[in-house]
Amino acid sequence: MLRVHGPRLRVIWICGAAGAGKSVAAWALFEALATAGRRVAYVDIDQLGMLYPAADADLGRHSLKAEALAALAPGYVAAQAQVLVVSGVVDVDTGPGTALAQDVDLTLCLLSPDPAALRERILARGRDEADAEEAVAEDAVLRDATFVDVAIATSGLSVTDTVSRLREFCWVPDHDPDVAVDAGGRWCEVHGQVVCSPSDMDVVVVTGPRAAGSSTIGFGLNMGRWRAGRRTGFVDLQQLGFISERGSRTANETTLAIGQLAVMHNLMSERGAELLVVSGQLAVSDRATLRAALRAAQVTLVRLRADSKTLREHVHSRAEGNQTRLAGDDLLDADQEHQDVVVASALDEQHVLDASAADDAVLEVSGRTATDVIAEVDILNFG
Template sequence: MNGAPVPLLWLCGPSGVGKSTVGCEIFSQLERAGVPVGYVDLDQVGLCYPAPADDPGNHRVKSRGLGAVWPAHRDAGVRCLVVSGGVETADQVRAYAGQVPDAAVTLMRLRAGHRVLVERFLGRGWRPDLLDEVVRDADELERGKLPGPCVDTDGLPVPEVARLVRERAGGWPRHDAATLDPAPLDPAPLDPATLGSAPLDPMPPHEAPTGEASTGETALREGGHDGVRPGSTPVLWVCRPPAVGKSTVGYEIFTQVNGSGVKAAYVDLAQIGFCRPAPAGDPGNHRLKARNLGALWPMYRDAGARCLVVTGAVHRPETVRAYADAVPGTALTLCRLHAGPAELARRVLLRGAGGGPTIPGKALKGWPEDALLRFAERAAREAAELERVGLGDLCVDTDGRTVEEVAGLVRARAGGWPA
């Protein structure tokens, strides 16, 4: 890349301190200000487990994951990149920075006192058994000598932490920084009329390559798991409507598989597509996501992954084929999850109250009830459209079932996936 290095702001700190939340806030501020910006959560580009014994933090995979998705963001024209992810040593920082040699890296550590850190971590509702380890890691970071400044987050709202981070990073990224609007995201754009008028999946039609079709495309035509060829790598894609639980179910499948001793990889497509502004002809950023999926999979495969779980929104067969062609040599099974309107509304309201997983870019917590209900109505309309189109090799109804039950049912209906 010609020209000056691209500014990269890396937020680090202990688990639960708010790295992803603050990173998303800075990304959103810059997006609203019209600055071309990208965001990468390092955990989301390193989900390939079990991790090796000599690298339990999976830093080798995560650093390579950052390097894998950086070119697509850079080529999309971002003027700055926000990254969040834990790191413990200066050597690890150098390893990550070596993957983005044309970026100017600024490391910023977030900290919180024990009481605040415990409250935040437990508030996530995930792995409370790790709390003691989290506190120990936080204390170790306090004793360490990571390069870069530190921001104390105790008692501060997220926008204020974001402001302090950028201020202490020299007005990062120094692109009209004084004009940026620090206000939190406003859910008001969730107007039913606006949502209803937007095309579901406006990616331009995919141009199939000449010659023999890819394994993934053949599997799509021949029918999911029935089309898997011997020796091809199994890929399971769990798709939406919104709030149906695709990320939760997909991650549960991933956890079940690697828990059985099979090394598996997981990609949430939404998490590898944070790049704004999106192209006018591809508002879903499918081209960027497909390119990043294609860059991540060989890295995961080389790290020992024997299968891949993917979650993400899709509505049209040509979009599915574009993703399938990004991972040649694989056998793709597309599973559509279904939930009725009442169940979708219940789940949306639950997330609005703070329930469900905390995933960058997917937070509904704190939204007004009327906005949540409009979101639920949109999800129901998209569910009905998916039912009409019949997209997918199989469909699993999630109503009245636990996440574990749905995950088990998906795998069973996919022929005992990844068998």
């Protein structure tokens, strides 16, 4: 990777105990910087550590997450990001422990509610008193940690207030667009404009139109393998591609996400994974890029297909908050008009895929339970 004088990427890692408001504040910061015209990227650190069973020496997968962040940083630099917003937990004993390149500057920002507010948030999530006490104890340790650069007492602050405080630390480094950067770093090769993983570890991609259920099915497939003791990695493709367009609120770049996927593929292979399961939307034109990025691997694309009734049910469930909440999900609390737009767009997308993605293994999910579909995907790929 080319070295330049001074930092070229500003990493703002927002950490805290469970219930501290890390994800909400980090996403709001990402949107605020994007709206202000910054070229800003976002990643949830927990999305970088989904490899189970965990190694005995890294049960919390903190080392894996830190290594993944360092490995992905060159890709964000190559994509011209000025700031990378990271949300998620850190190891309370050792801190982030990530060996970022010298042209990447990291600031660790702790969000710290008062103990009573933190306890109330944990209990409101349906957790018990022991979980609440654990969160309060973790917050106390982090407030005294020497590796924390900035601590913000958030009690009494709105999300907007918290973001205003965080923006004080988001100065933007100079960025020379004419300087070439190796997006693959030491982890991957670059052929033409495509970042490529050298690993031959098999990959299963669960895809389909939006709201068909690719995340639910992909993650469920992983859960079954994890319970069976089969070391398997999981990546949500869209979670690797959050980067803003200048002057717009947010965007998701599939080309960036696929390059970062290649990095994660090689990293998880080196960490002993037998298989990588990927979920996410893929346009017809993205399939060739994905196969090129994973050129040494056997890649199986499983495309889910759903009728309008099933898509509407899935969209409504997400709007009601009945599924896992992920960054960038505009369906959360969406009104009926927006839900209808998403369903119509998904049906259009499905029509295009039916006409052009002939090499996919297609599974009809309409009216079926997730358990039933997961079992069929398992049989399809592993016999």
